[in-house]
Amino acid sequence: MKKISIAVDGPSAAGKSSIAKIVAKRLDYIYIDTGAMYRCVGYYCLENNIDLKDEQAVSQALKQIKIEMDSNNHIFLNGQDVSQVIRQDQVSMSASVVSSYQVVRTFLVEQQRQMANVGGVILDGRDIGTVVLPNAELKIYQIASVDTRAKRRYLENQERGLTADLELIKKDIEQRDYQDMNRDISPLKQAEDAIVLDTSAMTLQEVVDAVLKLVEEKIKEV
Template sequence: MTSIASGTSRNRPIVAIDGPAGAGKSSVARRLAERLGFVLVDTGALYRTVALAAERGSIAFDDAEGLERLTHSLVESSAIAFTRSEGREPRVLLWGEDVSDAIRTPEIGMGASIVSAHPGVRAGLLDLQRKLGEGGGVVLEGRDIGTVVFPDAEVKFFLTASPEVRATRRYEELLAKGQSVTFEGTLEEVKKRDAQDMNRAHAPLRRAPTAILIDSSDNTVDETVSKMADLVQAHITQMEG
């Protein structure tokens, strides 16, 4: 399996999942972490939370200096935290407030894409992400986990799906939340987000050379997770051998 790295001293691997918006990375990463007994580090939620904090603080998404100051302030004061109660999904806290739902709106999603393109913001969160995952036994998902955050991750995946499938999933999710949206508008948003993520100057979305390509267009979340879990378990067996 040439797409899985080896030779590190960690007892358990770091699993990096990258891919475009709407590919199902959050759901897959959460279930994969549960199945493996690993810790989930939701890096996308970090950028969304910074975007939300910026919006609430009236800091424009294109204000690089203001966003850099905000990010360092949030990190230094440990304002962003992850928590989980028994029987509930992981929650994201900002200054102690549960913002798990507030950071999942389309507006904050687009804001996170813009915010995450600023080098100062990425630098501010980079050390935090590495500290959370450096010991291994973690699953991280985002846009540049396997290329920038953990280029030495033992297992790397690039999870994708066609724009139409991703737009359908997003459209149905937003409808279920009672939001007024159209499929055409959602598809356009997905394509715009792809172009924005892939063409940004700093840490653009791309597949790491050693990342295993997983196309979930025709698979359920459970099928995708099972396939990925088998690959991770194969590497763990290799490590233990």
Template structure:
């Protein structure tokens, strides 16, 4: 039987592959080098997702990691943990020297339970405690300190050294994983990002004014873009996706296709 696109005198094996990482509607032949594209979740890769606050990085990264059956690393949670330690121990997190002096006392462990990342501070689960506005403000500040970033970047690279990961943050594609398989830069209007944050807080039963959130996001954008150490910017070989009018499913599908092309 002749099939268009096939090679003559080849032994054919039909394989059914069900993978949420692969979006394909037609049947085609795959030979040696192309066969691995059928399962991008099986070949080791690093997917870097950067972007400003509220752009949807964590939501998208978590979904992609689940679909691709790989490890999700939330780097922002690490900076929040440093900020939380400072708050709990009355350390002035606006004082860089004060924060640097206690770095050796901060033990951060990332553990995966039930396909979810949990973060521990000196043996205590702080996965929920770090998700407050106060901690977010502290994280934003300590993230500008060189020694803090160097310590956490080293940890992040070690986590990605031996397995496939989806890692999100603000300098993943530019600093942490400059050789990442795929670099994505997610963005959205400040107004849309503020509205998303508002919905997140409301879902948690927290009352926060939209205007306050919008101002915080605008200030965070300015701080992230203009900080001296690892400023927020798209990698030269990164792909920017404006998520303002896109659904989560549309974003995930687009990134999955891009990753598939690189494997």
């Protein structure tokens, strides 16, 4: 069966990564967690007391950052497994800040394109279909209500043993949405040829089935 490239975009906590990982496994595709790459940069800056508002300092930090991923969806920053710690809400906000810098986006987008060159890949993020892989065969714009996303993130944090305050998470998501949609560099937006998938009232399995059906239909077209 022909393998295609799949771009999944959407706001924070819309469940993009969870769906992309499952779909990748079902199709035997490579999953590239682009959001985790920005989280790694934000986490590195936090851990090394680098002022997130100082673009020059963040730019210099990139020289010290090496990001790797394995087939088990583990993310490594300079050899350290940071798969869990980069999911903290504080890191989420720092990722949004550093992703507004062109130098950071250029640095990571180039890496993402190189990873995607092999085909049979699924990437999720904010600007995959518009910037990273504008020629992706299938583009999905995955959305969900703020309340739904806050509840999902709340449960995820509880499962990871992280601090979970539902109202605070909701405010963080609203703030992240505003930052992502209004930044000057590659703002979050739906690609013109993307298929909108509202998962607010859908279970995880229902979303997976819907995406797999879209993939099957697209493969028949190409």
